[in-house]
Amino acid sequence: MMNELLRVEDLHTHFDSDQGTVHAVDGASFGVNRGEIVGLVGESGCGKSVTARSIIRLEDPGRIVSGRISFDGRDLTRADEATLRRVRGEDISIVFQDPHETLNPVFPIGDQIAESVRIHDGGSSQGLLDFLGVPPFRNRTAWNRAEDRAVELMEQVAIPDPNGSAAEYPHEFSGGMRQRAMLAVALASDPNLLIADEPTTALDTTTQAGILRQIWTLRDQRDMGVLLISHDIGVVAQTCDRVVVMYGGQVMESGPVDEVLTAPKHPYTRALLECSPRNLGRDERVSTLEGSPPDAVGGHDGCPFADRCRLATSDCRSGDIPVVESDPGHRVACIETPADSRGTPTVAASGQPRNVVAPDGGDEK
Numbered sequence: 001m002m003n004e005l006l007r008v009e010d011l012h013t014h015f016d017s018d019q020g021t022v023h024a025v026d027g028a029s030f031g032v033n034r035g036e037i038v039g040l041v042g043e044s045g046c047g048k049s050v051t052a053r054s055i056i057r058l059e060d061p062g063r064i065v066s067g068r069i070s071f072d073g074r075d076l077t078r079a080d081e082a083t084l085r086r087v088r089g090e091d092i093s094i095v096f097q098d099p100h101e102t103l104n105p106v107f108p109i110g111d112q113i114a115e116s117v118r119i120h121d122g123g124s125s126q127g128l129l130d131f132l133g134v135p136p137f138r139n140r141t142a143w144n145r146a147e148d149r150a151v152e153l154m155e156q157v158a159i160p161d162p163n164g165s166a167a168e169y170p171h172e173f174s175g176g177m178r179q180r181a182m183l184a185v186a187l188a189s190d191p192n193l194l195i196a197d198e199p200t201t202a203l204d205t206t207t208q209a210g211i212l213r214q215i216w217t218l219r220d221q222r223d224m225g226v227l228l229i230s231h232d233i234g235v236v237a238q239t240c241d242r243v244v245v246m247y248g249g250q251v252m253e254s255g256p257v258d259e260v261l262t263a264p265k266h267p268y269t270r271a272l273l274e275c276s277p278r279n280l281g282r283d284e285r286v287s288t289l290e291g292s293p294p295d296a297v298g299g300h301d302g303c304p305f306a307d308r309c310r311l312a313t314s315d316c317r318s319g320d321i322p323v324v325e326s327d328p329g330h331r332v333a334c335i336e337t338p339a340d341s342r343g344t345p346t347v348a349a350s351g352q353p354r355n356v357v358a359p360d361g362g363d364e365k
């Protein structure tokens with residue numbers, strides 16, 4: 001695709017543990033286009049963060065055993081550390097859930113944003129100053145420029161009174177403002193792709209909505225691609241153009257948000273939607289999905305969701321599950337896709353349409 005920025009193809013990422021090999025990502029494929037917000041959603045432990053860490057190979061990324069990650073046509077899977085460093089400095093930025101851990105408590109917020117501007121814009125002369133151990137303040141003009149840019153960035157992420165706020169320390173900021181500051185740090189390098197791993201999870205819903213709106217606006221202004229990781233399907237519904245539903249290290253379903261979330265085809269997507277607190281009335285209790293996610297140790301044969309799926313047959317428990325494109329761009333990895341999901345009937349691997357007894361939406365009542 002012409003404007004595809006990121007492509008993840010059949011990614012397998014493993015960790016070695018005392019219990020055995022953890023198949024954290026177990027054959028995931030998806031893409032992010034320029035100017036598009038893609039939501040990566042799924043329960044805890046399904047491999048969302050490891051996928052993100054594999055893309056930029058930061059913070060204990062695990063072992064990529066097979067598959068391919070390409071960014072803007074370049075193969076990142078086999079890139080050396082110098083190339084990756086350049087990609088992280090110029091092309092891809094990541095923000096995490098807890099800005100407490102990323103912001104340094106002893107420096108003013110403005111300085112920390114300016115520092116990332118300086119690293120990005122410094123070029124070779126700054127590299128030499130760094131090498132010689134010349135403190136940044138010695139290169140006054142460069143630092144002043146970076147400070148000005150930091151204030152601009154704070155303005156762009158809608159931090160009020162950016163000039164005054166720049167002098168404040170992280171503890172003087174509210175959680176939401178700290179997250180906005182992190183966003184400013186991430187934007188300092190003018191990335192083409194922003195990966196946001198649960199950026200609003202720790203925040204109250206109003207603050208959360210404000211930041212998600214901001215990400216929306218920034219995407220529009222900068223035409224960046226965004227990979228928004230969340231376990232909250234409501235956040236994805238509010239913010240994203242496309243959604244990738246992950247489970248057991250694999251992609252269960254992906255496609256345009258309005259299709260996937262209004263006419264979900266995969267039983268797992270349906271279960272996630274039923275459990276979303278936003279779909280319930282005031283007095284209804286939040287139900288949780290029955291059973292627990294599969295153990296990632298050793299991987300699994302067949303569909304990872306089979307053990308919790310009420311439609312599962314013996315065919316679901318072995319071999320590769322074929323991915324069916326039910327509508328353009330809407331893909332489902334399920335051989336028992338319910339017939340009442342308004343799509344065309346799913347044709348199984350054998351080429352024979354299956355006789356599926358459609359449940360009434362798979363309600364867990």
Ligand SMILES: Nc1ncnc2c1ncn2[C@@H]1O[C@H](COP(=O)(O)OP(=O)(O)OP(=O)(O)O)[C@@H](O)[C@H]1O
Pocket residue numbers: 015016017022023024025042043044045046047048049050051060231296
């Ligand atoms: N450093 C590691 N060593 C061993 N296993 C790991 C490591 N990091 C992650 N895992 C395992 O990989 C799997 C996927 O974890 P991941 O953090 O990607 O989940 P997630 O979808 O981001 O969940 P959450 O919503 O809780 O953040 C889990 O089974 C996890 O225990």
Ligand code: NI
Pocket residue numbers: 048049050197
């Ligand atoms: Ni995570």
